Amino acid sequence: MERQVHKKNKKGFKILLVTLLVLISGIVTYGYSIYKNVNKAANTVHSPIDRTPTVKRESDLSLLKRDPFSVLVLGIDEEAGDKGRSDSMIMITVNPEKKSMEMLSIPRDTRTEIVGKGFDDKINHAYAFGGVKMSMNTVEKFLDIPIDYYVKLNMQGFKDIVEAIGGVTVNNDLDFSVGKNHFPVGQISLNGKEALDFVRMRKQDPRGDFGRQMRQRLVIQDVMNKAANISTLWKYTGILEALTNNVETNISFDEMKDMQKYYGDVPQNVEQIQMEGTGEIIDNIWYFIVSEEEQSKIQTQLKEHMKIM
Incomplete structure (x- = not known):
């Protein structure tokens, strides 16, 4: 089964959901007090994780040496008292030598072994069982590659981030409605609640998870563009508040600065990798099944991009 790969030219360093990386390059020029607030926000969202990798590097990652690295982005759907599940999972690999970034959206219903549980289940259930570490x-x-960093975004708070930047504008390719919100084909402007409904819808889309992943990227790309816009800097207090309330990552402030300094020119080429598979009902539960051949192809591509072959 063939895998479809879409290439798009991008400007700047756009790791999905890590809006702080974009803010750093613009905000620090506006004075020490703003820089200090960004530093404080980065330290607030910083959450180191203690784990033993299942796939290890031959040597420790060095951002100063511009080593390729990887980031797992988790969009978590959770409410008070509910640990939640990963509503979206995006694997990002960055290769400075090739000046490229590869982004793989992992369908949340993908059936695989849940490490630490010893049985197969939907991949998004790993978060419900054991949080970010699992x-x-x-x-x-x-994927058989080392994961260096993670970024966790609370999907319930996603609307706060969109509201903080004054809403988003996207080009929608599918006419649909969610409750009282209608999303016509064409360029549309969305507030926070509308943006959340826009990225969450799946059942009305014949593309299923793939269509939903595409809409997520549309919204996030506009969030990133607005966050990098000078006019948005005047709203930095609201943006930082939304980030500190809804984002968690093991990327430290110093590492963010190193990424901006040593990798800022990297992803002039971004490859969107689509994972192919088939739907199958097992024990009355629907799963997305990825063949061994397809899994091996994706693993090989990501390994080559990270130079760990």
């Missing part, structure tokens, strides 16, 4: 271990084994 999600990283499970995805790491599924």
